[in-house]
Amino acid sequence: xxxxxxxxxxxxxxxxxxxxxxxxxxxRMDRRCPRCQDRIEHRTPLSSEMTLAWLIAxxxxxxxxxxxxxxxxxxxxxxxxxxxLGGIFEFWRSGDWDIALLIFIASVAVPFTKFIAxxxxxxxxRKNSRWQQHQRTALYRIVEFIGYWSMLDVxxxxxxxxxxxxxxxxxxxxxxxxxxxCAVVVVTMLSALSFDPRLIWDRRT
Amino acid sequence: MSAAxxxxxxxxxxxxxxxSRSWLxxxxxxxxxxxxxxxxxxxxxxxENQGPRITISFLTGEGVQVGKTLVKYRDVTVGHVSxxxxxxxxxxxxxxxxxxxxxxxxLKADTQFWIVRPRIGVGSVSGLDTLLSGVYIGMxxxxxxxxxxxxxxxxNPPALSHGPRGRxxxxxxxxxxxxxxxxxxxxRQFQVGRVIDENLLxxxxxxxxxxxxxxxxxxxxxVTRFWNASGIDVKLGADGLNVQTESLAAVxxxxxxxxxxxxxxxxxAVAMPGDFTLxxxxxxxxxxxxxxxxxxRMRFSQALRGLDVGAPVExxxxxxxxxxxxxxxYERQNRSFPVIVTAKLYPRRMGQAYEALAxxxxxxxxxxxxxxxxxxxxxxxxxxxxxxxxLTGKLYIALDFLPASxxxxxxxxxRPLELPTANGTFQELEASVGRLVKKVNDLPLExxxxxxxxxxxxxxxxxxDLHGRVLPSAVETLSALHTTLxxxxxxxxxxxxxxxxxxxxxxxxxxxxxxxxELAEYLDRHPDSLLRGRRPQKMPHAPxxxxxxxxxx
Amino acid sequence: xxxxxxxxxxxxxxSVGVGCSSAPVRYYTLTPTPDKALPAxxxxxxxxxxxxxxxxxxxxxxxxxTGPTEVTLLENERWVSPLNDEIRxxxxxxxxxxxxxxxxxxxxxxxxxxxxxxxxxxELGKHALLExxxxxxxxxxxxxxxxxxxxxxxxxxxxxxxxxxxxxxxxQREIAALAEAIVAVLTSPANGIDASCH
Numbered sequence: 001x002x003x004x005x006x007x008x009x010x011x012x013x014x015x016x017x018x019x020x021x022x023x024x025x026x027x028r029m030d031r032r033c034p035r036c037q038d039r040i041e042h043r044t045p046l047s048s049e050m051t052l053a054w055l056i057a058x059x060x061x062x063x064x065x066x067x068x069x070x071x072x073x074x075x076x077x078x079x080x081x082x083x084x085l086g087g088i089f090e091f092w093r094s095g096d097w098d099i100a101l102l103i104f105i106a107s108v109a110v111p112f113t114k115f116i117a118x119x120x121x122x123x124x125x126r127k128n129s130r131w132q133q134h135q136r137t138a139l140y141r142i143v144e145f146i147g148y149w150s151m152l153d154v155x156x157x158x159x160x161x162x163x164x165x166x167x168x169x170x171x172x173x174x175x176x177x178x179x180x181x182c183a184v185v186v187v188t189m190l191s192a193l194s195f196d197p198r199l200i201w202d203r204r205t
Numbered sequence: 206m207s208a209a210x211x212x213x214x215x216x217x218x219x220x221x222x223x224x225s226r227s228w229l230x231x232x233x234x235x236x237x238x239x240x241x242x243x244x245x246x247x248x249x250x251x252x253e254n255q256g257p258r259i260t261i262s263f264l265t266g267e268g269v270q271v272g273k274t275l276v277k278y279r280d281v282t283v284g285h286v287s288x289x290x291x292x293x294x295x296x297x298x299x300x301x302x303x304x305x306x307x308x309x310x311x312l313k314a315d316t317q318f319w320i321v322r323p324r325i326g327v328g329s330v331s332g333l334d335t336l337l338s339g340v341y342i343g344m345x346x347x348x349x350x351x352x353x354x355x356x357x358x359x360x361n362p363p364a365l366s367h368g369p370r371g372r373x374x375x376x377x378x379x380x381x382x383x384x385x386x387x388x389x390x391x392x393r394q395f396q397v398g399r400v401i402d403e404n405l406l407x408x409x410x411x412x413x414x415x416x417x418x419x420x421x422x423x424x425x426x427x428v429t430r431f432w433n434a435s436g437i438d439v440k441l442g443a444d445g446l447n448v449q450t451e452s453l454a455a456v457x458x459x460x461x462x463x464x465x466x467x468x469x470x471x472x473x474a475v476a477m478p479g480d481f482t483l484x485x486x487x488x489x490x491x492x493x494x495x496x497x498x499x500x501x502r503m504r505f506s507q508a509l510r511g512l513d514v515g516a517p518v519e520x521x522x523x524x525x526x527x528x529x530x531x532x533x534x535y536e537r538q539n540r541s542f543p544v545i546v547t548a549k550l551y552p553r554r555m556g557q558a559y560e561a562l563a564x565x566x567x568x569x570x571x572x573x574x575x576x577x578x579x580x581x582x583x584x585x586x587x588x589x590x591x592x593x594x595x596l597t598g599k600l601y602i603a604l605d606f607l608p609a610s611x612x613x614x615x616x617x618x619x620r621p622l623e624l625p626t627a628n629g630t631f632q633e634l635e636a637s638v639g640r641l642v643k644k645v646n647d648l649p650l651e652x653x654x655x656x657x658x659x660x661x662x663x664x665x666x667x668x669x670d671l672h673g674r675v676l677p678s679a680v681e682t683l684s685a686l687h688t689t690l691x692x693x694x695x696x697x698x699x700x701x702x703x704x705x706x707x708x709x710x711x712x713x714x715x716x717x718x719x720x721x722x723e724l725a726e727y728l729d730r731h732p733d734s735l736l737r738g739r740r741p742q743k744m745p746h747a748p749x750x751x752x753x754x755x756x757x758x
Numbered sequence: 759x760x761x762x763x764x765x766x767x768x769x770x771x772x773s774v775g776v777g778c779s780s781a782p783v784r785y786y787t788l789t790p791t792p793d794k795a796l797p798a799x800x801x802x803x804x805x806x807x808x809x810x811x812x813x814x815x816x817x818x819x820x821x822x823x824t825g826p827t828e829v830t831l832l833e834n835e836r837w838v839s840p841l842n843d844e845i846r847x848x849x850x851x852x853x854x855x856x857x858x859x860x861x862x863x864x865x866x867x868x869x870x871x872x873x874x875x876x877x878x879x880x881e882l883g884k885h886a887l888l889e890x891x892x893x894x895x896x897x898x899x900x901x902x903x904x905x906x907x908x909x910x911x912x913x914x915x916x917x918x919x920x921x922x923x924x925x926x927x928x929x930q931r932e933i934a935a936l937a938e939a940i941v942a943v944l945t946s947p948a949n950g951i952d953a954s955c956h
Contacts, residue, residue: 057237057239060244063244064243080273157765159765163772719816731833739780739781739834742832746824
């Protein structure tokens with residue numbers, strides 16, 4: 001690994017917009033490209049801080065997303081609010097284990113995975129660790145990729161509420177919980193976006 | 206080595222302009238802070254809105270579901286069930302319910318809870334909507350000042366769930382008489398209240414609690430008489446058959462009716478407000494008070510088969526009492542067994558006669574009464590058994606003036622008073638029948654038969670006449686009638702609008718049913734057409750075999 | 759009602775139902791296209807009653823035979839009105855067209871034809887079979903009892919053109935042939951009335 005040189009060691013920094021190679025001057029302050037005037041940053045400033053902030057917001061919002069009901073169904077058999085976990089449990093109990101598994105993966109496993117993964121990335125980056133750098137980069141890619149799949153639940157609630165309007169036979173309405181869950185998905189996506197993966201490969205200089 | 210492959214030195218590269226770092230990204234911390242604030246405020250709001258949690262114990266938890274079963278007060282949801290557990294001794298079910306904050310003021314020490322399930326009683330059907338929506342817990346607040354969190358639930362809904370205004374009265378009766386809780390109470394055939402409770406008292410009598418709604422409770426006065434109006438009252442009297450019933454509900458569930466009693470009120474029979482007697486029927490209720498009974502004894506020297514205890518005693522046709530005991534005595538002098546009948550008489554039942562006697566002072570005491578009876582005996586008053594009904598063979602005692610009676614001694618001082626008796630005439634019936642049979646026996650039957658024979662021959666000739674002349678014209682009439690009916694039938698034939706309308710309706714129904722049947726068959730063949738619609742069908746191939754016309758044998 | 763179940767069921771239904779539509783249904787009739795000529799003055803009231811049809815025909819879908827024991831229902835090809843009514847109306851119209859030839863029956867006011875359909879089946883592209891036994895009753899004006907009666911049987915087994923329209927057209931031809939046979943029997947010189955043939 002030591003044979004690979006970072007651009008910094010070669011005295012170079014590349015402008016991300018126009019590709020101009022620029023000399024490495026001060027690492028600590030923002031610079032503008034002399035050709036295209038866009039920002040040149042060696043690393044995204046405050047990347048870790050922003051990632052951490054979004055991550056904390058996501059974790060905090062995940063609690064009401066799970067405690068508050070996400071949908072209210074009504075009709076002949078009665079009115080009921082259902083939460084995410086409650087819904088999973090109901091499906092499991094009534095024998096639809098495949099649907100229960102699907103919701104569990106989309107609404108519980110994926111957000112938790114993201115929390116843990118981003119947390120891990122932040123921690124290892126802060127310590128400038130060299131542990132498993134390839135795998136960590138792959139992990140970042142995975143987190144970016146699976147980010148939006150949690151919106152599955154939100155879309156289904158929206159569709160159901162729009163379509164299931166049969167008055168006596170069946171009605172459905174969204175409840176605040178789903179808004180919180182949507183916020184969690186968006187916030188964790190932003191958290192993943194603001195993480196600069198180049199930090200994984202930084203060496204202590 | 207070309208210039209391109211060598212990394213440039215620092216001097217060859219352009220120097221970027223330096224600019225201070227923007228502070229905008231730091232604003233991102235607003236987001237988690239805002240999220241935390243929202244979360245905490247939600248938590249606080251939720252905790253603040255928590256209402257009280259109560260525990261109600263029931264004998265059974267049937268139909269109660271955690272999280273689903275609601276608690277309703279006056280049909281407004283005020284809470285829901287949060288837990289259902291067995292009590293420690295496994296005898297009762299403890300239902301915990303979380304109520305909303307504003308329902309806390311309803312929880313008094315005597316607040317009642319019950320489970321509303323579908324119930325079918327004789328008088329009412331209730332709670333059917335719970336078949337669809339699930340049972341719920343009904344609530345009725347009490348009036349106590351003490352607050353409470355533990356309650357014992359009722360197994361049946363209270364008779365009055367929302368405290369209508371009115372008066373509760375207690376009625377006493379010897380028997381409950383097929384009254385159910387919830388049975389209606391009528392005043393002049395208008396329902397004004399309900400039976401709300403029935404209790405068996407330790408002495409064996411029944412106490413029935415009724416509730417009369419206001420403003421009708423104003424009709425209940427001290428002179429009011431209550432009677433059992435259940436079922437159908439059928440009376441067969443001199444004026445014919447009389448059928449009376451208050452209402453169908455009363456026939457099925459029983460009912461109580463009340464009205465003002467007879468206006469004369471005995472000084473000893475003033476009813477306490479709230480406490481009344483429940484009479485067996487209207488007649489008994491409205492009967493004027495009987496007054497005190499007087500016991501009399503009668504000795505009969507003939508067999509009194511058919512005289513039951515309770516048989517009426519009539520004075521000049523008016524019922525003034527009933528038989529209390531029928532006994533067999535023994536007289537040593539004559540070695541005979543007289544029948545000793547004890548009866549109780551109510552002189553008040555004589556009505557105006559009694560009043561007239563009272564005006565003359567004859568009813569002041571038992572002695573004066575006995576003296577008066579003595580004068581009657583001198584005039585021929587005797588007790589005589591008579592046949593009440595030839596069909597049943599029952600007897601009753603009639604006190605009547607018999608002019609042919611012999612003088613007897615009457616002692617007005619014996620207690621109980623002994624009335625002189627006369628033999629009944631019912632035994633003479635047997636003798637008369639015997640005489641009749643003898644008479645029939647003596648009839649000249651052969652002569653009668655011969656005369657009859659001659660008459661029959663005559664009749665035969667008449668009948669032949671009838672057949673020859675009368676019948677053919679009758680047949681003609683009938684055939685003319687037949688033709689008339691025929692043409693009437695044709696008139697009512699297909700041409701009539703009624704027929705046409707009926708036929709059209711039937712044809713229409715037939716086509717509708719056919720269409721429905723075809724739809725059902727189509728769905729049976731292609732159930733997926735509900736989702737996917739009709740699929741196009743490939744043209745089928747005819748069989749390669751020879752066509753049936755050629756293969757015909 | 760289980761909230762989540764509905765969500766997924768609806769999503770599934772949507773995805774399945776979006777790409778589907780129903781195949782069109784075609785309707786057929788046995789009554790011939792109307793003549794351009796005006797109908798002849800009708801002095802004879804003609805009433806046709808279909809007394810019996812094989813029970814498998816009591817449906818609106820066309821039925822073709824596809825084997826010695828097998829028949830196929832053509833789901834998207836249907837009779838426009840119940841088959842009984844189709845046969846009745848078609849025959850009545852065909853008889854009315856030929857009414858001009860029933861001059862011999864001028865004395866009568868009403869003709870009732872009772873049709874008992876024994877066979878009514880076809881093989882696509884091959885042949886169509888119509889076999890009925892019929893009886894005609896004539897009523898003099900004002901009379902309610904029969905003034906004349908004729909009974910016979912009729913059988914037509916014709917080749918048909920290919921396709922569904924060819925099938926129905928074959929049946930139409932056979933109904934017309936039946937009308938011809940009835941008229942022939944009713945006007946045959948051997949007093950026509952009270953005849954029964956086989």
